Amino acid sequence: MKRILFPTDFSEVANNAFVHALELAKTMQGELIVLHSFELPVVDNQFFPENYMVIYESLELAQFDMFKDEIPKLRAIAEERNLDKIKMTHRLMDGDLTFNIKKAIKEDHIDFVVMGTSGASGWESFFLGTNSGNVITDISVPMLCVPHDVPFRKIHTIGFTTRFRPKDKKALKNVLKIARKTNAEIKCLYVKTNESDVDEATVKEWEKEFENDSVTFTIIISNEVKETILDFILQRDIDILTMLTYKKGFFEGLFHSSLTKKIATEYSTPVLAIPIE
Template sequence: MKKILFPTDFSEVSTNAFIHALEFAKIVKGELILLHTFEMPVFDNQFFPENYMVIFESIELSKFDMFKEEIPKLRAIAEQRKLDKIRLTHRLMDGDLLYNIKKAIKEDDIDYVVMGTAGASGWSEFVSGTNTGAVLVDIHIPLLSIPMDAVFKKIETIGFTTRFRPKDKIALKKVLVIAKKAGATVKCLYVKTNNSDVSKELIKNWEAEFENEPIEFYVITSDEVKETILDFILYKDIDILTMLTYKRSFFEGLFHPSLTKKFANNFDVPILAIHIE
C-alpha cells in the first residue's frame, strides 16, 4: 500500500487539499499520514528558571488539544465523500516544517506528498520560497500541490511538457503509472522554437515506444513557450500539470503573476512535481 504524507495546518487551504489527498489515495490505493508541525517559541530560561518547563508543556498541550479537535473534522470529510475506508494516521511534530517533512518521509517510507498552496498568488509563491516551494526542491519523491481554489474533479487528463530528453522519459513513465490507475490520458507537449534541436526521428521514436499507452503527443511551433504551455493547459482541459523539478527556474517564469493574470479565474490546476536527477 502506498503511503501519502499530508502536511496540514488545518487552514481552509489545507482542508481543500485534504479532499484531493483523499481522492489521490483512492487512485493509488494508498493510506494518508497527516502531519501537523509547530515551532515552539524561544524563551530565555534565565528569566523563567522555575516555570520554563511549565511554559513549554502548556504550549505542547494546547497544540495537542487543537490537533485532537481538528482530526474528527477531517474524518467527517472522508465519511461524507465515502472515503472513510482510507486509513488515516497522524503525526504531531515540533520543529521546522521542511525538516519534519523530510524526517517523516524517511521514517515512514513515504511514496507521495500532497499539500496545499495558498491564495491567488499561490502559483508564483509555489516556486519562489513558500513552504511548498521549499519542499519542492528538497524532497525526492512526487509532490502533488493543490491551489486553494482547485475544486476536485475526476482526473481524466494529465499534462506533461517535454523536450524529449532521457530524464523526461523517466518522469513520463512515473506519470503513466498514475494515469493508468486513474483511467486518465497523458497529453505530452513539446513547444518547438526556432532554436529547438529535437529531431523528427526522436519524436517518432517516442511515439512508437508509447503507441500502446494512453499518451497523446503534441508538437506546437512557437517561440512563446510559457504562453503556449498555459494555453495548452486551458484548451486541452488539463486536470493535473506535471512539472519536473530540474526545470524549477523555467516554472518560476511560467507562473509569474504578469503571465497568469489573464488566467486568474481559470488557472487552478494542481501540479504534480517529480524530482529528476
Template sequence: MKRILFPTDFSDVANNAFVHALELAKTLKGELIVLHSFELPVVDNQFFPENYMVIYESLELAQFDMFKDEIPKLRSIAEERQLDKIKMTHRLMDGDLTFNIKKAIKEDRIDFVVMGTSGASGWQSFFMGTNSGNVITDITVPMLCVPQDVPFRKAETIGFTTRFRAKDKKALKSVLKIAHKMNAQIKCLYVKTNESDVDNATVKEWEKEFEKEPITFYVTISNDVKDTILDFILQKDIDILTMLTYKRGFFESIFHPSLTKKIATEYATLVLAIPIE
C-alpha cells in the first residue's frame, strides 16, 4: 500500500490539495498521513524568566486545539467525495517545515508527497522563495505540486520532460505505472537546444522500447526551454506535468512566481516532481 504525505496549514489552498491527495490515494490504493507543522516563536527568556515555559506550553496547546478542530473538516471533505474509506493518520510536529517533511518521509516510509503550491502562512515563500529548488530536490520521493484554485479532474494526459538519459528512463517507467492506474496517456517532450547531445538513434531506441505503451515522443527544436514546455502544456492538453529534479537551477526557474502563476491560471496543470538519485 502506497503511503502519501499531505502537509497542510488548513488553508483553502491546502484543502484543495487535500482533494488531490485523496484522489491519488484512491488511484494508488494508498493511505494518507496528514502533517501539520508549526514553528514556535523565539522568545528571549531573560524578559520572561518566570512565564517562559507557560508561554510555550500555551502556544503548543493552541496549535493542538486548532489541529483537533481542523481534522474533522478534512474528514468532511473526504465524506463529500465518498472517499472517507481511505485510511488517514495524523502528525503534529513542531519545527521547520522542510525538516519535518523530510523526517516524516523517513519515519513513515512515505512514497509520495502532495502539497499546495501557494497560499497563506508562509507556504508561498516555501515554494517560491530562493530555496524552493533546494527544498524540492532534497526530498527523496515524488512530490505532486497542486497550484492554487486548480480543482481535481481526472488526468487523461501526463506530460514528461526528458533528456533521454538512463535515469530518465527509470523515472518514465515509474510514471508509466501511475498512468496505467489512471488509464492515462503519456506525452514525452525533449527540447533540443544548440547544446543538445541526443541523436536521432537514441530517440528511435526509446520509441521502439515503449512502442506498445500509451507513450508518444515529441522533439522540439528551441533554445527557449521554459516557454517551449509551457506551450507544450497548452497544445497537448497536459493534466500533470512530470519534471525530473536532476537539474537544480532549471527546476528553480520553472517555479519562479510568474511562471507558477501562469501554469496555475492559464494552464491549470499539476506538477509531479520526481527526484533523480
C-alpha cells in the first residue's frame, strides 16, 4: 500500500490539494498521512524568566486545538467525494516545514507528497510557491504540486519531459504504472536545443521499447524550453505534467530543478516532480 504525505495549513489552497491527494490515494490504493507543521516564535527567556514555558505551552495548545478542530472538515471533504473509506492518520509537528516533511518521509516510509501551490508572495500560509518549490528540491520522493485554483479532473493524459537518459527511462516506467491504473496515455516531450546531445538511435530504441504501451514521443527543436513545454501542455491537453529534477552538484541540464520549480509553482497544471540523483 502506497503512503501519501499531505502537508496542510487548512487553507483553501491546501483543501483543494487535499482532494487531489485523496484521488491519488484511491488510484494507488494507498493511505494518507496528514501533516500540519508550525513554527513557534523565538522568545528571549531573559525577558520572560518565569513564564517562558507557559508562553510556549499556550502556543502549542492553540495549534493543537486548531488542528483538532480542522480534522473533521477534512473528513467531510472526503465524505462529499465518497472517499471517506481511505485510511487517514495525522501528525502535528513543530519546526521548519521542509525539515518536518523530510522527517515524516523517513519515519512514515512515504511514497508520494502532495502539496498545494500558489504564486502569491507574503505569509498567507506556508502553501506558497516558494515553499513548495523548496520542498521539490529537497525531498527524495515524487511530489505532486497542485495549483491553488485547479479542481481535480480524471487523468486522461500524462505529460513526461525527458532527455532520453537511462534514469529517465526508469522514471517513465514508474509513471507508466500510474497511467495503467487510470487508463491514461503518456505523451513524452524532448526539447532539442542547440546543446542537445541525444542521437536518433537512442530515440528509436525508446520508441521500440514502449511501442506496446500507451506512450508517444514528440521532439521539438527549440531553445525556448519553458515556452515549448507550456505550449505542449496546452496543445496536447495534458492533465498532469511529469518533470524530473536532477540533483548532481548544481542544477544542471535541460529539465533541471529550477525549471521544474518554476512551472510547478506558477502555472495551472498539476506537476509531478520526480527526483533523479
